[in-house]
Amino acid sequence: MTGELLIVPESEDVALLEEAHRLVEVLDDQVGDTPSVVAVAFDGVVQPAAVRAGSPDEVVHVVREEGTFTAGAAGVRPRSEALADLAADARAVLLPDTADGTDLAAATARRLRGGCVTDCLLRVREGELLAGRTAYGGRAYAEISFERGPPVVTLNTEALGTPSAPPTGAPAERTVEVDVETDERVRHVETFEVPESDLAKARRIVAGGFGLGTPDGFDLVTELADALGAAVGASRPPSDEGWVPYDRQIGVTGKEIDVELYVPVAISGDSYHMRSVNAEFLIPINTDPEARIFNFADVGIVGDVYEYGPALVEALREAAVGDDSGGEAAEEVAE
Ligand SMILES: Cc1cc2nc3c(=O)[nH]c(=O)nc-3n(C[C@H](O)[C@H](O)[C@H](O)COP(=O)(O)OP(=O)(O)OC[C@H]3O[C@@H](n4cnc5c(N)ncnc54)[C@H](O)[C@@H]3O)c2cc1C
Numbered sequence: 601m602t603g604e605l606l607i608v609p610e611s612e613d614v615a616l617l618e619e620a621h622r623l624v625e626v627l628d629d630q631v632g633d634t635p636s637v638v639a640v641a642f643d644g645v646v647q648p649a650a651v652r653a654g655s656p657d658e659v660v661h662v663v664r665e666e667g668t669f670t671a672g673a674a675g676v677r678p679r680s681e682a683l684a685d686l687a688a689d690a691r692a693v694l695l696p697d698t699a700d701g702t703d704l705a706a707a708t709a710r711r712l713r714g715g716c717v718t719d720c721l722l723r724v725r726e727g728e729l730l731a732g733r734t735a736y737g738g739r740a741y742a743e744i745s746f747e748r749g750p751p752v753v754t755l756n757t758e759a760l761g762t763p764s765a766p767p768t769g770a771p772a773e774r775t776v777e778v779d780v781e782t783d784e785r786v787r788h789v790e791t792f793e794v795p796e797s798d799l800a801k802a803r804r805i806v807a808g809g810f811g812l813g814t815p816d817g818f819d820l821v822t823e824l825a826d827a828l829g830a831a832v833g834a835s836r837p838p839s840d841e842g843w844v845p846y847d848r849q850i851g852v853t854g855k856e857i858d859v860e861l862y863v864p865v866a867i868s869g870d871s872y873h874m875r876s877v878n879a880e881f882l883i884p885i886n887t888d889p890e891a892r893i894f895n896f897a898d899v900g901i902v903g904d905v906y907e908y909g910p911a912l913v914e915a916l917r918e919a920a921v922g923d924d925s926g927g928e929a930a931e932e933v934a935e
Pocket of ligand 1: 808809810811812834835836837838849850851852853854865866867868869870871872873885886887888891903904905906
């Protein structure tokens with residue numbers, strides 16, 4: 601198989617480009633194949649200087665006949681159309697594993713009628729590119745092959761290595777003008793403020809579930825989290841309902857957590873949620889004594905969170921008055 605490795609960086613983060621160069625080294629070692637590394641810069645979305653930083657062999661500037669491209673959900677359709685045209689003969693298309701990268705990857709793969717794997721690393725076996733990723737909250741590992749179309753993948757850049765000798769020098773540059781669909785099918789775009797603290801790094805988490813009944817229930821969850829020096833998480837239904845941003849979701853389709861303390865509030869403990877929970881100490885609050893979540897509890901509160909929650913917050917705040925460690929815990933979570 602020939603064709604270039606097409607990279608779609610979102611920022612100056614050069615991890616994607618470095619990974620592409622590493623893949624070229626491995627392909628060269630295994631089958632003597634040296635595909636060129638081509639970085640795509642959508643006009644209006646990424647600065648050309650940012651994509652040059654990783655020394656691709658070529659930079660393709662994609663410009664629209666009218667206007668510029670836009671980042672985010674509103675701009676996925678036109679960008680996927682342009683990217684699918686560019687990628688028709690590519691060896692693979694590599695994007696960052698961000699919300700935008702994942703949306704763009706899925707839309708592009710659909711247009712190419714090929715495969716798409718997100719949050720993975722690319723492996724090379726006898727010259728074939730395979731997507732390696734963990735499943736079931738890290739308990740299994742899968743290597744996925746692609747039957748047709750170039751593999752379109754989003755890469756977990758945090759887990760990437762660096763190439764032994766990244767190329768240097770100015771890349772070749774060309775501009776491609778495209779006449780693509782407009783964004784008019786998107787009628788409403790809302791921007792949410794995403795809290796900075798990353799659930800994957802938090803040591804303590806208080807998470808709210810669908811049993812809260814209303815988005816306002818997360819005010820109480822946040823108060824409880826603050827009192828414990830913890831980050832706020834959620835099960836999937838509150839995230840699906842837009843009560844919290846997606847990056848708060850814990851579970852197989854959200855974040856995996858590894859914490860010293862987990863307080864699931866009004867969460868039933870479904871396996872899709874619990875498979876991604878690793879906690880040294882788990883204290884649920886749930887009205888239903890038969891709820892599955894109590895199977896995982898060290899201790900728990902059987903009761904209404906709206907009754908016990910405020911009392912708990914008050915007690916924790918009082919306890920923290922004479923205890924200096926509360927501040928320390930908060931700093932640990934914010935790191
Ligand atoms: C392919 C797939 C992927 C999925 N991925 C995920 C995922 O990543 N993460 C995830 O969480 N889910 C995921 N789900 C959904 C999952 O199956 C469950 O539906 C979900 O976890 C249930 O969320 P919940 O516990 O918040 O809500 P519910 O199941 O509705 O439970 C609410 C709980 O709140 C309790 N409660 C009600 N009122 C109160 C109150 N006032 N005080 C205290 N307790 C109260 C109830 O007793 C109940 O136990 C996935 C499902 C599928 C099919």
